[in-house]
Amino acid sequence: VLKGTPLGVHRDLGRIYLSRNQPARAVQALSTYLKSTTNDASAHYLLMRAYRALGNAAAAERHLTEYRRLSDPDKRQASIQQGLSLFGRSDKPR
Helix, strand or coil, X not given: CCCCXXXXXXXXXXXXXXXXXXXXXXXXXXXXXHCCCCCCHHHHHHHHHHHHHHCCHHHHHHHXXXXXXXXXXXXXXHHHHHHHHHXXXXXXXX
């Protein structure tokens, strides 16, 4: 991935790598994405799946815990706002 690539691309690459049974590459892409945002529940869920596929139960459990915490209804809105901010968008009326 080229420098300056939008961060959301790393999350999407992680999802693609998982679907292609390449969990190590998924971990790399998703970890890059989570360096910029820690409140994306879906990224933690994908990382949990990747770590499970690699047999790393401790890391999988850590990301499952984060997924559950961020899936709390109060946290969902913050996660949505964070995701939209990566694309320079907002769901607030103009």
